[in-house]
Amino acid sequence: MTVAIASLLSILGVVVGAFLQNYLARQNNEAKQLLESRNQAYIDFFEAVSLVVSAQRLGKKEQELEQLAKLTHAKTRICMFGEEQVVKRLATFWAAGATLETESEILAFTRFVIDIRKSLGLQDKGFLNAEVSQLLFAIKPLRD
Template sequence: MTTAIAALLSIFGVVVGAFLQNYFSRQNNEAKQLLESRNQAFIDFFEAVSLVVSAQRMGKKEQELEQLAKLTHEKARICMFGEESVVRHLAKFWETGASLETESEILAFTRFILDIRKSLGLKDKEFLNAEVSQLLFAIKPPRS
């Protein structure tokens, strides 16, 4: 009787172990796919932003319109895959005008980038607002 119970418990343990392994593997795979989708949406968004700005500066209206359409698509992807705070910062950037010409637009864009870094799990030891703005726009905003 005890050997039968031990055998049943062993089989039960193997089944539960296999189930748990499958469950955690599936959860890990879904999280990995979401992170990859987020990363690609962010990369494509920044590429579209730079192409729009470039087309605007060179006066190429047709290219600008193409890239604006791509930019709209990338914003939608961020709304789909991005964390709530990232979507909120993107909306705030768009509220300011989203042209990267004024100080408020540049600061909103910088906050958006910093929030993306945070959402990707990057643990910055210091507040990088000034450094990011300096790298992207060659300006130093006041520290908050």
């Protein structure tokens, strides 16, 4: 009787372990796919922004329209896959005008980039607003 109970418990333990491993592997895979989708949306967004700006500066209207379509597609994917704060920052940037010509647009875009970094799990030690603005827009930070 005791051997039968021990055998049954062993089999039950193996079955429960297999189901638990399968569940955890599926959860991990879903999280990985979400992160990959999110990362690709961010990359596509920034690529489209830079190509739109380049096309506008060069006066290439057809290329600009093509990149605006890609920008809209990337923006839609950010709305689908992005974290709440990133989507809010994107909306703030868009509401500010989304042309990167005014100070409020540049600040909104900079905050958007910083929130993307946070959403990707990057733990920045200091406030990067000035550094990001300087790198993206060649704006020299004010220092003491």
